[in-house]
Amino acid sequence: MSGGYLYILANRKNGALYTGVTADIAARMMQHKAGKGSKFCREYGIDTLVYVEPAEHIEDAIAREKAIKKWRRAWKIDLIEKANPDWRDLFFDLV
Structure with a gap:
């Protein structure tokens, strides 16, 4: 798997x-x-990519997602701010 x-x-x-x-x-x-993302994102207007973390294997990305979803909100905000203090949209780095 990739x-x-x-x-x-x-x-x-x-x-x-x-x-x-x-x-x-x-x-x-x-x-x-x-x-056309998730219903939650549509309802709350969530479409700004503020953090992205590549993984060598999709299974690793899935495991990381499951772990982060259990984190406290403050920990997630800290993770974002360490990598992207201005909360800029990283989508434009992809295109």
């Missing part, structure tokens, strides 16, 4: 967060940007 990505989306700085995993980050982000 690699994958763990990613975190937000609707604004310190706003609603969504954690996901995908094998194709660019294609998945296009879905989110088009409003």
